[in-house]
Amino acid sequence: MTWQTTQLTPPGDRIDLGIGQPDPVLLPADLFKQTSVDASVLAYGAEAGDERFRYALANWLNQRQSQPASPDNLMVTTGSSNALDMICTRFSQPGDTVLVEDPTYFIARKQLAEHGLTAVAVPMDDDGVDILELAALIEQHRPAFFYTVPTFHNPTGITQSAERRAQLVALARDTACPVVADEVYQYLYYAKPPPDPLASLDERAPVLSIGSFSKLLAPGLRLGWIQGQPEMLTRLIGSALLSSGGGLAPVTSSLVRPLLEDGRFDQHLTRLTGIYRKRLATLLRGLEDNLGDRLAWKAPEGGYFVWAHWRNGANTDAMLPRAHKAGVGYQPGSKFSDSPDQASAMRLCFAFYDEAQLTEACVRLSQL
Ligand SMILES: Cc1ncc(COP(=O)(O)O)c(C=O)c1O
Structure with a gap:
C-alpha cells in the first residue's frame, strides 16, 4: 500500500x-533529523505567532534589509497562501475590487475569486507595475487592496525597481490603498540582491509584505510570515481564526527557529x-x-x-x-x-x- x-x-x-x-x-530532511518539541509549543500559541521565532526571524531579516524589522511588525502564518487568505478575510468584503498585476499568479486569482472579489488587472513594464495606471485605477475603483509580486514576479520574473517601489509606497500612503506584496521569491536571487521588501520602506504606508519558507526550505512546513505596520497586523491578529485556534504553526516555528539562529538555514x-x-x-x-x-x-x-x-x-x-x-x-x-x-x-x-x-x-x- x-x-x-x-x-x-x-x-x-x-x-x-x-x-x-x-x-x-x-x-532538507536532514535538518530535521535531531528535532524534538518543547511542551510549551504544544499549547495554543500566541496570536501573532511564537515570539522567540519572530525575534529570530526579525534578526535574520535585518541582516538582509536596510530598514529594521522587529518582532512587533511580524506575524506568523502557515505560508503565503494562508497569509493572502487571511488578508482577504480581514481587509475586504465580498463584492470589493482588488487590483492585481497583469499577468499575475494564477492561484492568487482563484483565491480572490473564492472571497467574492473582482480582480482588475494593471499593466506592467520591465520595472514592475505601471504606477500611473495604478493610480488611475485606485481612483476609479477604490479597491480593497493592490496585490503585487514585486520580486522575481510569478509568472514574468520581473523585479520592481527601487524607484518604482518608492513610487508605489508613496502612492499607497497618499491614497490609503493597502498594498499586499507577495514576496515568496525575495531571497532566491542568483545575481545581485533585489531591492528591500516593500513593507520595510515606509512605516507610515499601509503595506504588508508576505514571506514564506515554502521555497526557501520546504513547503510541507507550511510556515511563513507577514511584515507590516503594527495597526494592520493588529487587525489580522484580532481575527476569530486566531482567537479560536491560537497563533499559527507553533510547533513548526520551534523546529525552524534553531536553524535561523545557528546558520544552518x-x-x-x-x-x-x-x-x-x-x-x-x-x-x-x-x-x-x-x-x-x-x-x-x-x-x-x-x-x-x-x-x-x-x-x-x-x-x-x-x-x-x-x-x-x-x-x-x-x-x-x-x-x-x-x-x-x-x-x-x-x-x-x-x-x-x-x-x-x-x-x-x-x-x-x-x-x-
Ligand atoms: C507568488 C506565489 N505566492 C504564493 C505561493 C505559495 O506559497 P506558500 O506555499 O507559502 O503558500 C507561490 C508558490 O508557487 C507563489 O509563486
Missing part, C-alpha cells in the same frame, strides 16, 4: 516545466541558490540553442520562472496537448491573464528538474 502524502505525483516521462514546486531531492539557502543559479543558466542556454529564433523572453535574476512568448503568436493553451504528446509541459499564459497579449506566453519553471532534464525539455519544446 502506498499512502498519498504529497500534493503532486510527477507525470511519468513528461518533463513538466509547469510545476512550480521545489525539486523533492532538494528538500543560511547554509541550506546558499547551496539551494547555487543549484538554482545553474539550473536557470541551463534553461536559458537550452532556450537560446533550440528556440532562440522562435521564442522571446527576458532572463530573470532570481525566483523560479522564465516567461517566454512564441514570436509567431501561437496560442499556448491550444498547443498544450501537443506539448504533452511531445513529453513536455508548461503553464499557459491564459492562466495568468485574460489579455490576448499573454495567450502566446508560457511559464517555464527551472526549479523542479535537474539540468539534464531542463536541456531535454528545451529539445522537446523545439519539436512543437
Whole structure:
C-alpha cells in the first residue's frame, strides 16, 4: 500500500516545466533529523505567532534589509497562501475590487475569486507595475487592496525597481490603498540582491509584505510570515481564526527557529541558490540553442520562472496537448491573464528538474 502524502505525483516521462514546486531531492530532511518539541509549543500559541521565532526571524531579516524589522511588525502564518487568505478575510468584503498585476499568479486569482472579489488587472513594464495606471485605477475603483509580486514576479520574473517601489509606497500612503506584496521569491536571487521588501520602506504606508519558507526550505512546513505596520497586523491578529485556534504553526516555528539562529538555514539557502543559479543558466542556454529564433523572453535574476512568448503568436493553451504528446509541459499564459497579449506566453519553471532534464525539455519544446 502506498499512502498519498504529497500534493503532486510527477507525470511519468513528461518533463513538466509547469510545476512550480521545489525539486523533492532538494528538500532538507536532514535538518530535521535531531528535532524534538518543547511542551510549551504544544499549547495554543500566541496570536501573532511564537515570539522567540519572530525575534529570530526579525534578526535574520535585518541582516538582509536596510530598514529594521522587529518582532512587533511580524506575524506568523502557515505560508503565503494562508497569509493572502487571511488578508482577504480581514481587509475586504465580498463584492470589493482588488487590483492585481497583469499577468499575475494564477492561484492568487482563484483565491480572490473564492472571497467574492473582482480582480482588475494593471499593466506592467520591465520595472514592475505601471504606477500611473495604478493610480488611475485606485481612483476609479477604490479597491480593497493592490496585490503585487514585486520580486522575481510569478509568472514574468520581473523585479520592481527601487524607484518604482518608492513610487508605489508613496502612492499607497497618499491614497490609503493597502498594498499586499507577495514576496515568496525575495531571497532566491542568483545575481545581485533585489531591492528591500516593500513593507520595510515606509512605516507610515499601509503595506504588508508576505514571506514564506515554502521555497526557501520546504513547503510541507507550511510556515511563513507577514511584515507590516503594527495597526494592520493588529487587525489580522484580532481575527476569530486566531482567537479560536491560537497563533499559527507553533510547533513548526520551534523546529525552524534553531536553524535561523545557528546558520544552518543560511547554509541550506546558499547551496539551494547555487543549484538554482545553474539550473536557470541551463534553461536559458537550452532556450537560446533550440528556440532562440522562435521564442522571446527576458532572463530573470532570481525566483523560479522564465516567461517566454512564441514570436509567431501561437496560442499556448491550444498547443498544450501537443506539448504533452511531445513529453513536455508548461503553464499557459491564459492562466495568468485574460489579455490576448499573454495567450502566446508560457511559464517555464527551472526549479523542479535537474539540468539534464531542463536541456531535454528545451529539445522537446523545439519539436512543437
Ligand atoms: C507568488 C506565489 N505566492 C504564493 C505561493 C505559495 O506559497 P506558500 O506555499 O507559502 O503558500 C507561490 C508558490 O508557487 C507563489 O509563486
